[in-house]
């Protein structure tokens with residue numbers, strides 16, 4: 001039995017069937033009815049206007065009779081039970097966002113793709129990405145914040161580019177390939193083929209999911225998204241020093257004085273912020289962060305220990321049954337429960353309720369691994385308690401995700417396994433270096449190092465993961481060709497750069513910055529890595545990029561970074577230009593995950609120019625990416641024209657197959 005729902009109330013009718021059977025029945029019937037009815041009606045106005053919806057369910061034993069007669073025979077009432085629907089409806093509505101969006105349950109790989117044999121074709125293509133010169137007009141990046149104006153953005157319009165001669169040889173190298181351009185094209189020159197187009201206009205925002213109650217999610221999707229959010233968030237679950245704050249005395253604001261030791265000075269009734277460096281405000285921030293982290297660490301520790309406790313319980317019952325096989329197992333079970341109740345100081349009902357949840361933790365750990373447990377946050381409690389969609393399918397999905405959780409957890413939180421020391425598990429990090437130094441598989445196979453996936457084409461393959469582009473000094477000296485002085489610089493004097501899109505002041509200092517066009521990349525919140533991994537495509541495209549969390553339409557997935565160079569010929573480059581210079585970005589030896597983004601004829605992302613602090617950047621922007629989907633861009637006609645390779649995007653609308 002699940003633990004008692006504090007929101008549920010029930011009335012047992014006098015003289016009714018007694019005891020546990022009816023208890024079980026009543027709980028089961030009401031909860032299942034409540035869930036089904038909530039699903040059915042949660043979108044109806046009648047339901048939505050209720051601030052605190054409760055469903056009241058009665059059961060009675062009676063002759064078939066009229067309503068009037070029923071009202072006259074209240075003594076036949078078997079049970080009467082009220083269930084608070086607020087929680088259920090919240091759960092259902094919040095998780096509906098993730099419906100069909102799970103990496104491996106929501107259909108991320110098309111049926112067609114699944115059917116294709118896993119033969120890896122030589123990666124013999126030239127990627128000469130968008131000639132940015134051709135793109136003009138206003139750039140309209142979308143901020144993460146909703147704005148009514150967002151709906152006015154138009155969809156991407158690609159500029160067709162001229163064909164190229166088809167007589168250029170191609171080398172069998174992995175990934176980035178020699179391009180055929182013999183010189184750097186000028187604005188008016190024809191450029192070589194196979195160039196990815198980047199649009200000037202951002203896609204209109206729209207909801208990721210169509211509304212409608214027929215699409216009900218399982219809470220597994222929610223659990224999985226929660227795990228990814230924790231892994232890719234700023235949470236630090238390393239136990240070292242997490243109780244340090246116990247030795248620090250919390251600063252307190254002195255409300256009576258004129259000067260608050262919190263970085264603010266009082267003027268009349270107002271507090272004016274003062275530079276607070278080293279002040280008690282900073283100390284309070286540190287304390288608060290430490291306590292929050294300690295609390296999360298303890299919560300993770302608690303779940304880990306509870307899952308392990310269930311294993312100990314099972315083993316204990318097994319060993320008792322082995323020692324004394326004549327006694328039925330149920331008796332051993334009961335005896336073990338009583339012993340545990342004594343040690344915990346709980347009633348049997350309390351312990352049974354808790355065990356129901358803890359068994360859920362153990363099942364999740366068995367399937368998704370310890371990382372799933374440690375980074376699950378509060379979502380795991382609800383999933384274990386209500387168990388909507390908690391079955392073999394869910395466990396199978398978690399099993400396939402397990403290596404992905406571990407790659408991300410190990411590389412982003414190298415110390416997380418220390419928590420497992422408490423239950424005697426190995427604390428050894430399994431996956432080291434950068435998350436994108438690993439290629440994961442969607443069938444549960446163990447991840448492999450990135451370079452091994454290129455060996456057959458390039459035994460010397462190496463790739464250095466960098467967060468920022470590097471200017472090739474042999475090409476540009478000390479200049480960055482992406483930089484242009486603002487046209488109105490002289491008029492504005494030494495004023496700070498303004499965003500060409502929102503018109504607001506840009507600065508790397510969060511206090512000075514007012515531009516929130518791409519807040520996770522520039523200006524304020526660029527602390528967390530993008531929740532994507534490199535994965536092995538199942539249909540011969542070698543590697544690709546998989547989104548672990550949904551990316552709202554218009555939000556940035558990442559920046560296209562590599563070597564800022566010029567004059568490269570016969571190699572894959574992204575060509576771009578400012579009003580002063582033409583330059584190339586080459587990802588052959590260094591860059592980030594954008595180097596692994598494949599083409600699709602129905603792309604869910606696109607490259608977009610954006611100027612930050614007078615320096616042009618190329619951003620990979622979502623057109624609406626679901627969790628678990630491969631991130632793709634449209635390489636454009638220019639890229640595919642004259643190419644002796646077929647597109648394997650698998651879309652019905654594929655133009656290059």
Ligand SMILES: C[S@@+](CC[C@H](N)C(=O)[O-])C[C@H]1O[C@@H](n2cnc3c(N)ncnc32)[C@H](O)[C@@H]1O
Pocket residue numbers: 122123124125126127174175176177541542543544595596597598599600646647648649
């Ligand atoms: C920028 S790389 C993308 C990452 C690449 N799949 C890898 O494993 O290195 C571009 C190359 O990927 C392959 N590719 C990308 N999209 C493709 C598609 N839709 N169909 C076939 N091959 C594709 C082509 O070989 C292309 O030259």
